[in-house]
Amino acid sequence: MIKPSTPPALCELEKVEGPAPGMLNPPGQTRALVRTGDLIGSAEFLLVTLAATLIPVSLLWDFSWESTIGVDRFWSPPHLATHIGVWLSGLLAVRLIFVFTAARRQDGALAGVHIGPLCGPAGVWILFWAAATLQAALLLDNWWQRAYGLGAGLWHPPQILKAVGFFALLFGGVMLGAGNLSKVSARTGAGAAFLAWHGGLLLTMCALVLMMTNYPNLQHTATFYLVSSAIYPAVLLGVGRPSHPRWGATGVALVYTAILGAMVWLLPRFPAHPLTPPIHNPADHMMPPPFPLLLVLPALVLDRLVARPVAGRSFLGQLLLAGAAGVAFLATFLPSQWFFARFLLSPAADNWFFAGGGRHWPFFLKIDQARIMFWGMKQDPLTFGMALLAALAAAASAWIGLRVAAWLTGLRR
Amino acid sequence: MKRVLLPFWFLMASAPLVFAHVGSPNVFFEGRAGAYSVYAVIRPPSALPGAAQVSLRVEQSDVRSVTLLPVMFPAGRNGSPRPVTAHRVLGETNLWSGEVWFLRPGSYSLQIGLEGTHGSGEASVPVNGLGMQNQQMNLGLKAVLLGFGFVLLISAVGIVCAIACQGGLEPAAQPTRRDVIRGRRVAIIAGFLLAAGIAAWAVRWRNMDLAYRTYGIQKPEPVATVVRTEAERAILEMRPAEQSAVGLSWASLVPDHGKLMHLFLIRQPGLDAFAHLHPLRRDEETFAVELPALPAGDYQLYGELTYENGLNQTLVAQVSLSQPVGLELGLPPILTNLNNEVICGFPARVLPLTGQTGRDPDDSWHIGQQGGQSGPASLAPGTGAPRVLLSRLMGGYTLLFENAGPVAAGRDLTLRFAAFGSDGSKVALQPYMGMLGHAAVRRSDGSVFAHLHPSGSFSMASQEMFWQRERETETSSGTTVANPPAALDGLQPNQVSFPYQFPKSGSYRLWIQVRIAGRVLTGVYDLECSPDGGKTFPAPGIVAFVTCEF
Numbered sequence: 001m002i003k004p005s006t007p008p009a010l011c012e013l014e015k016v017e018g019p020a021p022g023m024l025n026p027p028g029q030t031r032a033l034v035r036t037g038d039l040i041g042s043a044e045f046l047l048v049t050l051a052a053t054l055i056p057v058s059l060l061w062d063f064s065w066e067s068t069i070g071v072d073r074f075w076s077p078p079h080l081a082t083h084i085g086v087w088l089s090g091l092l093a094v095r096l097i098f099v100f101t102a103a104r105r106q107d108g109a110l111a112g113v114h115i116g117p118l119c120g121p122a123g124v125w126i127l128f129w130a131a132a133t134l135q136a137a138l139l140l141d142n143w144w145q146r147a148y149g150l151g152a153g154l155w156h157p158p159q160i161l162k163a164v165g166f167f168a169l170l171f172g173g174v175m176l177g178a179g180n181l182s183k184v185s186a187r188t189g190a191g192a193a194f195l196a197w198h199g200g201l202l203l204t205m206c207a208l209v210l211m212m213t214n215y216p217n218l219q220h221t222a223t224f225y226l227v228s229s230a231i232y233p234a235v236l237l238g239v240g241r242p243s244h245p246r247w248g249a250t251g252v253a254l255v256y257t258a259i260l261g262a263m264v265w266l267l268p269r270f271p272a273h274p275l276t277p278p279i280h281n282p283a284d285h286m287m288p289p290p291f292p293l294l295l296v297l298p299a300l301v302l303d304r305l306v307a308r309p310v311a312g313r314s315f316l317g318q319l320l321l322a323g324a325a326g327v328a329f330l331a332t333f334l335p336s337q338w339f340f341a342r343f344l345l346s347p348a349a350d351n352w353f354f355a356g357g358g359r360h361w362p363f364f365l366k367i368d369q370a371r372i373m374f375w376g377m378k379q380d381p382l383t384f385g386m387a388l389l390a391a392l393a394a395a396a397s398a399w400i401g402l403r404v405a406a407w408l409t410g411l412r413r
Numbered sequence: 414m415k416r417v418l419l420p421f422w423f424l425m426a427s428a429p430l431v432f433a434h435v436g437s438p439n440v441f442f443e444g445r446a447g448a449y450s451v452y453a454v455i456r457p458p459s460a461l462p463g464a465a466q467v468s469l470r471v472e473q474s475d476v477r478s479v480t481l482l483p484v485m486f487p488a489g490r491n492g493s494p495r496p497v498t499a500h501r502v503l504g505e506t507n508l509w510s511g512e513v514w515f516l517r518p519g520s521y522s523l524q525i526g527l528e529g530t531h532g533s534g535e536a537s538v539p540v541n542g543l544g545m546q547n548q549q550m551n552l553g554l555k556a557v558l559l560g561f562g563f564v565l566l567i568s569a570v571g572i573v574c575a576i577a578c579q580g581g582l583e584p585a586a587q588p589t590r591r592d593v594i595r596g597r598r599v600a601i602i603a604g605f606l607l608a609a610g611i612a613a614w615a616v617r618w619r620n621m622d623l624a625y626r627t628y629g630i631q632k633p634e635p636v637a638t639v640v641r642t643e644a645e646r647a648i649l650e651m652r653p654a655e656q657s658a659v660g661l662s663w664a665s666l667v668p669d670h671g672k673l674m675h676l677f678l679i680r681q682p683g684l685d686a687f688a689h690l691h692p693l694r695r696d697e698e699t700f701a702v703e704l705p706a707l708p709a710g711d712y713q714l715y716g717e718l719t720y721e722n723g724l725n726q727t728l729v730a731q732v733s734l735s736q737p738v739g740l741e742l743g744l745p746p747i748l749t750n751l752n753n754e755v756i757c758g759f760p761a762r763v764l765p766l767t768g769q770t771g772r773d774p775d776d777s778w779h780i781g782q783q784g785g786q787s788g789p790a791s792l793a794p795g796t797g798a799p800r801v802l803l804s805r806l807m808g809g810y811t812l813l814f815e816n817a818g819p820v821a822a823g824r825d826l827t828l829r830f831a832a833f834g835s836d837g838s839k840v841a842l843q844p845y846m847g848m849l850g851h852a853a854v855r856r857s858d859g860s861v862f863a864h865l866h867p868s869g870s871f872s873m874a875s876q877e878m879f880w881q882r883e884r885e886t887e888t889s890s891g892t893t894v895a896n897p898p899a900a901l902d903g904l905q906p907n908q909v910s911f912p913y914q915f916p917k918s919g920s921y922r923l924w925i926q927v928r929i930a931g932r933v934l935t936g937v938y939d940l941e942c943s944p945d946g947g948k949t950f951p952a953p954g955i956v957a958f959v960t961c962e963f
Binding site: 071111113115122125129132133140143146148149151152155156161179275277278364410411412413 | 462463488492514517548554558571580629
């Protein structure tokens with residue numbers, strides 16, 4: 001639960017009468033039993049959320065900027081927003097490590113994970129590492145852009161390093177939320193919302209990285225369903241279940257839909273035009289990203305299917321549950337997205353809400369009639385065999401998600 | 414962060430890459446834009462996307478505004494953004510600067526627009542928008558990144574170990590031995606995974622770098638050559654190399670000055686034999702030319718092509734002649750120079766017979782000893798004044814390097830020459846392939862080679878392709894497109910000038926080719942270029958002398 005900002009010196013203390021197994025202090029001595037959330041004020045939680053939100057939002061903004069304006073300098077506004085998010089995360093991590101370390105020295109509080117003389121929540125350590133990694137990636141990327149530009153191709157080393165940093169940063173937020181939820185009182189309300197929000201950010205980041213395969217024109221290919229099945233169930237279950245056992249995955253999917261939808265609806269409100277040739281698609285406003293995937297439907301099904309606790313099930317039982325979840329995910333996602341993609345490419349979707357109909361494309365792309373066609377259906381058809389493979393991938397992804405969920409649920413610091 | 418998603422689109426719409434010149438990427442333009450005389454230097458970005466820097470000096474000082482409009486070939490002017498406004502350099506009256514953004518690899522044309530009291534004018538300068546030889550990471554950055562990487566790796570393993578050990582413990586609990594062992598096991602696994610990831614990451618870096626160096630950068634394209642004898646004539650044949658980085662076919666070439674290929678042969682190491690030839694196409698993948706009478710030796714070959722999309726490309730190869738080649742010189746009825754030191758040859762007869770490879774009437778070659786020699790004292794009065802280099806041409810003519818002086822790398826220059834007869838009278842220059850002269854510049858080690866014209870270093874064929882593209886647009890859209898800008902005037906009939914900037918210090922040789930009395934003659938000059946280049950911008954026809962002399 002998110003609590004009002006509390007100075008570290010006023011952290012909650014409990015009197016412990018007897019030595020529990022593995023406890024540090026001798027019996028009868030006052031010791032601090034401070035949970036992760038107790039040393040973190042609501043302001044810090046909000047700032048962590050703001051910093052993490054800036055990451056996928058600024059990257060979507062950057063995508064729109066590159067697709068609409070084209071001139072993409074180091075200090076362009078989307079880049080600046082990303083830098084702010086990274087720096088804010090890093091500074092918050094430093095502050096929280098300082099707070100936890102100070103609390104440990106003053107009161108013997110043992111709330112965090114100890115590394116040498118320092119102490120901090122598990123998620124904060126990841127946040128700190130991610131922010132440092134992104135600074136290194138920034139240095140490397142700055143050199144790379146001058147040396148190679150984009151001439152060396154997609155997913156170049158600094159880009160990979162940045163992706164690692166971004167995912168680590170968002171997962172750090174998830175871990176922070178999961179550690180906070182270890183308090184029974186935090187399992188409902190703001191604590192769950194914090195975790196679900198960060199899960200949604202993680203899901204948005206996944207969808208953003210997969211945008212290459214997520215375009216509506218590619219949503220009738222086998223690769224799209226294979227990749228989607230391999231990624232999304234893990235995130236929906238992995239973060240969704242710890243946030244709320246009955247509606248967690250749905251919450252995560254709703255956050256993803258809200259963030260991406262907001263970008264779809266807001267970005268075209270801002271006028272912009274290309275500043276570099278070639279202009280094959282004239283633009284007078286910021287280009288929206290594609291409409292979000294219909295992940296809410298499979299998330300609802302996953303929540304219903306795995307509502308019961310996983311703990312206590314046998315390994316085989318867990319595998320069966322994961323298999324059922326995978327099949328359920330694909331059985332819901334495939335038909336809904338298949339027909340929704342058809343709708344998105346139709347003139348009926350050519351409006352501000354869906355931003356479809358093949359209207360919105362990067363200005364430099366000469367696409368002509370291909371804008372309203374499905375691509376790759378001959379080269380990459382969704383056959384029965386590929387659907388089966390996608391179901392297996394979804395099952396494996398769901399199993400990983402359940403394992404991650406179990407681990408996050410057990411996170412105490 | 415920067416360009417996370419854009420490469421997706423690049424992959425979908427990337428263009429094949431070709432390359433122009435050797436080691437001399439900047440593009441120079443000297444000519445007219447309406448009523449204004451313009452000298453422009455365009456420095457393409459080292460990597461794309463990136464900004465091309467444009468420096469512009471206008472002879473007239475009454476210009477109110479200068480705009481820069483980048484046009485990419487496939488999209489044309491209608492697919493271009495609003496023009497960028499150039500800014501007058503602080504403290505200067507007629508020096509302007511600006512930058513335009515090149516997004517994708519390909520053929521660009523920079524439209525320079527001027528507005529002033531003399532009305533409006535426009536000039537068009539084609540530029541290859543391609544990546545260049547990527548810069549090496551400096552030692553300091555390398556050390557910082559390696560240090561950063563090491564710390565991140567160790568800290569990642571440490572953090573994973575600590576979290577695996579303590580993350581699931583209740584706040585007051587101390588880790589048991591079992592927790593510690595679990596943490597260590599997870600840390601070991603994480604360490605292995607990270608190491609594997611770093612190894613894969615490094616391999617990807619190496620592969621991408623290799624692919625970029627092979628296919629992505631601006632570099633000359635090697636060609637396969639063979640010299641064979643046909644009907645007692647030495648024929649040089651050229652084919653694309655087996656593993657060509659160029660995605661364009663030689664079937665899509667367009668003529669530059671009426672020739673599909675301009676070929677330069679330079680004997681090494683003495684640089685004492687030079688030929689400017691124009692091979693003819695034998696089939697889609699073969700060009701051939703009859704070699705003139707050249708002495709035996711090793712020759713560096715440079716070829717220049719322009720494709721129909723406006724991109725131009727330089728070919729390179731090594732050609733060895735084990736013995737002198739060519740028929741008798743077939744010298745025209747012209748007197749040799751007095752000392753019999755220089756031979757300026759051109760075809761006495763042209764044999765474009767069916768099924769045979771002949772010589773182009775504009776082929777020319779030069780066999781001589783040293784480059785330019787200091788002129789008589791009367792031409793260089795006073796100490797410290799610009800010296801004049803004189804090159805004796807065949808037939809008793811002389812070609813003077815009028816504004817010879819110290820040059821520095823990176824400095825914008827206009828190299829001006831004037832022709833005189835044996836009696837010292839001015840001799841009018843005649844057009845040679847549509848221009849008053851052609852120049853070839855080569856650094857002693859071969860790392861720099863450029864083919865220059867009085868209007869600059871760009872491809873005239875590219876310029877023509879862009880204008881043709883705009884004329885087609887004009888026809889379809891009803892808009893009006895101005896004619897290509899005229900070359901700069903103001904020179905005497907016996908003068909010719911070439912805008913250029915030596916890209917790096919070193920010893921250079923220049924071959925200046927002019928046509929006099931119907932014959933193509935070649936003057937040769939050597940010069941030393943100092944390393945301390947500045948960015949000052951001389952007015953057209955005026956060279957700034959800084960440090961060293963020829």
